[in-house]
Structure formats: C-alpha cells, structure tokens
Amino acid sequence: MAPEFELRGRSATPALRPFVAELVGYAYSGDPPALHRGLPSQFLTVVISLDEPLGVAWPGAPVDKFDMLISGLHSRAVAIGDSPNRSGIQLALTPAGARALFGVPAGELGSIVVDLDALLGRPAKQLADQLQAIPAWEQRFDRIEGLLLEQDPGRVSDGLRPELGWAWRRLRESAGAISVQELAQEVGWSRRHLTDRFSQEFGLAPKVAARVLRFERAVVRLKRKPRTKLADLAADLGYADQAHLTREWHALAGCSPRQWMIEELPFVQDDQAGTEHSGRHEH
Numbered sequence: 001m002a003p004e005f006e007l008r009g010r011s012a013t014p015a016l017r018p019f020v021a022e023l024v025g026y027a028y029s030g031d032p033p034a035l036h037r038g039l040p041s042q043f044l045t046v047v048i049s050l051d052e053p054l055g056v057a058w059p060g061a062p063v064d065k066f067d068m069l070i071s072g073l074h075s076r077a078v079a080i081g082d083s084p085n086r087s088g089i090q091l092a093l094t095p096a097g098a099r100a101l102f103g104v105p106a107g108e109l110g111s112i113v114v115d116l117d118a119l120l121g122r123p124a125k126q127l128a129d130q131l132q133a134i135p136a137w138e139q140r141f142d143r144i145e146g147l148l149l150e151q152d153p154g155r156v157s158d159g160l161r162p163e164l165g166w167a168w169r170r171l172r173e174s175a176g177a178i179s180v181q182e183l184a185q186e187v188g189w190s191r192r193h194l195t196d197r198f199s200q201e202f203g204l205a206p207k208v209a210a211r212v213l214r215f216e217r218a219v220v221r222l223k224r225k226p227r228t229k230l231a232d233l234a235a236d237l238g239y240a241d242q243a244h245l246t247r248e249w250h251a252l253a254g255c256s257p258r259q260w261m262i263e264e265l266p267f268v269q270d271d272q273a274g275t276e277h278s279g280r281h282e283h
Contacts, residue, residue, distance in 0.1 A: 016153065
C-alpha cells in the first residue's frame with residue numbers, strides 16, 4: 001500500500017514572484033517511494049529537508065545526500081530516493097532568482113546539486129533549525145520568504161545581458177517552439193554566439209532548453225488530464241508523432257510517458273494549484 005502524500009503550496013509573495021514561482025511543502029505519512037524522478041523543467045530547485053537528508057543521484061552516479069540543496073537546470077531526470085526523508089519544503093526558482101537571491105548565474109549551477117549553505121552560509125543552517133521548530137506550513141513559508149527578501153532581490157539585473165533575458169522569455173512564451181536561428185536574429189547575434197552565451201548564463205544550450213520547455217508542457221498536460229491520448233498530445237505540442245514524443249520522454253525522463261504515469265502519477269496528479277511547471281518535489 002502506497003504511503004499517503006501531503007502537498008501544501010502557495011505562490012511567492014509579490015516581491016519575490018519574478019524569482020520564486022512557488023513554495024511547496026511535502027510530507028509522506030509512511031516510507032517514501034524507493035524511486036522518484038526529478039524531471040527537467042524551466043526552474044532551478046531548492047529543497048530544505050524537515051527531517052532526514054534527501055538522496056539525489058544523477059544518471060550513472062552514486063547517491064549524494066543533502067539537508068538543504070539547490071540544483072540548476074538540467075536535461076536528464078535525476079533519481080530521488082535511497083533516503084528516509086519524509087518531509088521538506090521545495091522552491092521553484094527562476095533563473096533570474098539565482099542571480100537575485102544567491103548572487104550567481106543559473107549557469108554556474110547547471111546540471112549539478114550543491115549544498116544550500118555553500119551559497120547562503122550560516123543563515124541557511126539557522127533557517128533549517130527554525131523551520132523544524134515551526135509546526136505550520138504557512139508560517140514556514142513566511143520564514144523562508146523573509147530570509148530571501150533579506151538577500152536584496154533588486155540586484156537581479158547585475159551582469160545579465162538584456163539579449164539573454166529576451167531569449168529566455170521568448171523560449172518560455174513559445175514553450176520551446178521558436179527556433180534558435182530565429183532567436184539569434186531577434187537579438188542580433190550569430191547563432192553560435194547566442195548558443196555560447198546562453199549556455200553560460202543558463203546552464204543549457206537554447207536548443208536543449210527548448211526541448212525541456214516542450215517536455216515540461218507535456219508533463220503538465222498529463223498531470224491535468226491523465227487520459228489524454230499520447231498521439232493527440234504529440235500533435236498538440238508540435239512533436240512529429242507519438243514515437244517522437246516517446247523518444248523525447250526516454251531522453252529527458254529516462255522512461256516512457258506511460259511508465260511515468262503508472263509509477264509516479266498517483267503521487268503528483270493532485271498537484272494542480274499554483275504555477276505551471278513540471279512538478280513539485282522535482283529536482
């Protein structure tokens with residue numbers, strides 16, 4: 001029998017919304033599943049455990065365990081598990097939030113997971129202790145937002161080229177449908193220069209980011225309407241056919257859409273509130 005899974009989430013306070021899409025608390029009543037996939041998405045992820053360290057492993061790599069972590073954009077699912085962690089809080093962080101709240105471009109965190117205290121230092125360790133002593137989700141969210149607001153979010157534009165901000169927004173708005181050549185023409189750069197600078201800033205090349213954004217939209221659709229026919233989903237999102245959709249899922253999620261729905265959708269299908277992204281408790 002699967003353990004009960006509690007989710008409590010809310011959008012960030014207005015001053016933080018350009019940087020944090022939402023905050024989500026999660027808790028299992030029993031042992032968590034042995035394996036959970038952290039799917040690629042448009043967000044960086046911050047997780048703060050409220051009990052045991054969380055286990056995270058990249059494909060083919062050993063499990064590392066974290067009390068608090070931040071992970072960058074990535075194009076392959078990570079394995080979450082091999083840990084008795086049952087509860088914690090997750091933040092969906094925008095690339096702008098990496099600069100504004102932690103003082104680093106998202107590219108420095110691309111496809112890696114690091115301890116949160118490596119960026120925040122002592123305040124992060126103090127936060128973990130404080131959160132464990134607070135009994136209610138809303139008050140925990142308030143405390144996290146208070147710490148983030150102390151990081152001077154107004155510095156978001158420091159070092160960010162406007163051309164790169166434009167390219168990221170265009171990719172998001174089109175859910176990855178715009179071509180890299182068209183992006184390059186719009187910002188007035190060569191395709192190679194855009195790819196190099198974009199990769200450095202965000203941690204993914206623009207073509208890969210486009211794939212992730214389209215995949216993310218497919219994930220959201222399946223969460224909302226699990227009975228959607230995959231052939232219809234592929235046509236709606238611009239995949240060549242169902243086989244193309246399935247190949248992309250294997251590349252990005254490490255499994256087929258059907259396998260993901262069978263193994264993991266029961267834990268996420270009620271996760272509909274808040275902003276559209278590929279899933280809470282997704283690193």
